[in-house]
Amino acid sequence: MGPRSGFSRIPGTRTPASSFVASTDNRGSGCTRSRGRSPPSRPLIRGVPSPTAARRSGRSATHRSLSSARWTAERWPVIESETQIAASTSPSPRDDHGSPLLQVDGLVKDYVRTDASLRRRPLRAVDGVSFTVGRSETFALVGESGSGKSTVGRVLLRLTEQTAGSIVFDGEEIGRLSERQARRFRHRIQMLFQDPMAAFDPRMTIRESLAEFLRLRGVPRSAVNSEVARALASVGLDSDLARRRPGALSGGQLQRVGVARALAPEPELVFLDEPTSALDVSIRGQIVNLLSELQETQSVGYVLVTHDLRVVEAMADRVGVMYLGQLVEVCAKEELFERPLHPYTRALIGVTRRSAIAEGAADHAVGLGRLHGELSLEHAEREGCRLAPRCPFAEARCEEPQELVQVAPAHWARCWKALDVEQQVDADATKGS
Numbered sequence: 001m002g003p004r005s006g007f008s009r010i011p012g013t014r015t016p017a018s019s020f021v022a023s024t025d026n027r028g029s030g031c032t033r034s035r036g037r038s039p040p041s042r043p044l045i046r047g048v049p050s051p052t053a054a055r056r057s058g059r060s061a062t063h064r065s066l067s068s069a070r071w072t073a074e075r076w077p078v079i080e081s082e083t084q085i086a087a088s089t090s091p092s093p094r095d096d097h098g099s100p101l102l103q104v105d106g107l108v109k110d111y112v113r114t115d116a117s118l119r120r121r122p123l124r125a126v127d128g129v130s131f132t133v134g135r136s137e138t139f140a141l142v143g144e145s146g147s148g149k150s151t152v153g154r155v156l157l158r159l160t161e162q163t164a165g166s167i168v169f170d171g172e173e174i175g176r177l178s179e180r181q182a183r184r185f186r187h188r189i190q191m192l193f194q195d196p197m198a199a200f201d202p203r204m205t206i207r208e209s210l211a212e213f214l215r216l217r218g219v220p221r222s223a224v225n226s227e228v229a230r231a232l233a234s235v236g237l238d239s240d241l242a243r244r245r246p247g248a249l250s251g252g253q254l255q256r257v258g259v260a261r262a263l264a265p266e267p268e269l270v271f272l273d274e275p276t277s278a279l280d281v282s283i284r285g286q287i288v289n290l291l292s293e294l295q296e297t298q299s300v301g302y303v304l305v306t307h308d309l310r311v312v313e314a315m316a317d318r319v320g321v322m323y324l325g326q327l328v329e330v331c332a333k334e335e336l337f338e339r340p341l342h343p344y345t346r347a348l349i350g351v352t353r354r355s356a357i358a359e360g361a362a363d364h365a366v367g368l369g370r371l372h373g374e375l376s377l378e379h380a381e382r383e384g385c386r387l388a389p390r391c392p393f394a395e396a397r398c399e400e401p402q403e404l405v406q407v408a409p410a411h412w413a414r415c416w417k418a419l420d421v422e423q424q425v426d427a428d429a430t431k432g433s
């Protein structure tokens with residue numbers, strides 16, 4: 001974990017110095033994928049710098065220089081429509097060679113829930129969410145439990161139908177496809193589940209589970225055994241495990257098989273739903289590293305859902321912060337940690353930093369703010385800002401509906417007061433120091 005975040009490191013993750021090697025020579029290469037490409041020709045070699053890593057280092061420099069500047073609200077336009085947000089929430093600079101892999105625009109998902117007095121009430125679990133994901137990019141969705149992150153993934157994977165909005169994958173609208181039409185996309189978008197024990201059929205051997213997914217990319221029966229062995233090797237596992245059933249593997253081993261299974265059809269996009277939170281702390285870092293390394297060798301885009309900002313710090317390129325179904329802040333990862341603008345993001349970072357301070361891994365959490373009370377679904381029905389009942393900066397104008405507005409280059413926040421809060425917090429910090 002980098003010193004800039006002020007978070008404690010996930011055990012087992014590499015330090016930024018060993019992860020990223022500065023060079024922009026390869027910028028642009030490896031961003032695009034062709035259909036039906038052949039599998040990687042060499043086994044995964046851990047720690048080898050890749051074009052992706054090189055492009056990452058180039059991008060970091062850009063974002064550092066942007067985030068050190070100060071901007072005023074007047075300089076940036078209010079974005080009126082969701083289409084504009086999706087179009088202008090451009091993928092990171094390393095994906096500036098064409099259209100995004102995924103473009104989600106104005107996504108809405110309604111459920112009916114039963115409240116404490118057993119009344120059935122509508123719940124808008126996802127409310128007008130728009131974002132893009134570039135090829136080989138990691139877009140992270142963060143937020144407390146119940147903010148709608150997994151629902152976004154369930155809709156992307158067609159596990160549930162959206163209520164409104166558009167999902168364009170590789171230039172094609174997939175949001176309204178019939179089940180039959182959607183089959184064409186099955187191998188191109190995959191999912192890694194949170195709980196590896198629940199993600200596998202306990203009656204099937206590892207070989208059978210992997211074979212099912214290898215068939216999605218047309219691997220012939222005669223090649224299944226060698227491809228299973230190759231898939232297991234790519235995640236650092238011995239091919240002998242193929243004969244076992246899930247119950248005979250540890251959680252960490254099974255999550256590695258989960259990664260191998262998700263990548264077996266050679267997808268272009270994988271939805272990672274809390275990929276480490278069900279795992280033992282000691283092996284979380286290994287899975288984070290594995291996912292990052294495989295992204296570099298296989299040019300796959302990730303939508304990463306997590307409530308753990310340390311995972312975001314280690315893996316993400318850009319981040320969308322969700323609160324009660326809405327995106328409240330969207331920007332590059334470096335920008336988010338250096339200059340969080342929405343009071344909710346500030347509080348999330350504050351919580352993580354305070355625990356890092358308690359562990360002795362960070363020394364300051366000045367001015368990040370604390371929220372009052374807990375997230376309540378009732379607040380999702382508010383016309384005004386949904387955070388107002390918990391926000392330490394709330395005032396009368398916060399009772400008006402809040403739009404996601406651009407507050408700095410490639411940085412959006414859903415709070416009319418975000419820049420004022422920043423000034424106030426900076427001034428308080430200066431006084432206090």
Ligand SMILES: Nc1ncnc2c1ncn2[C@@H]1O[C@H](COP(=O)(O)OP(=O)(O)O)[C@@H](O)[C@H]1O
Nearest residue numbers: 111112113125144145146147148149150151152
């Ligand atoms: N099938 C469902 N029926 C009714 N409500 C649901 C259903 N799935 C999720 N929800 C509700 O939608 C909200 C968002 O859930 P979810 O997407 O799982 O959030 P997160 O992944 O951020 O924890 C929660 O309040 C949850 O209870």
Ligand code: SF4
Nearest residue numbers: 385388391394398415
């Ligand atoms: S609009 Fe008001 S209540 Fe909402 S986050 Fe901003 S300051 Fe807080």
Ligand SMILES: [Mg+2]
Nearest residue numbers: 146149150151
């Ligand atoms: Mg979830």
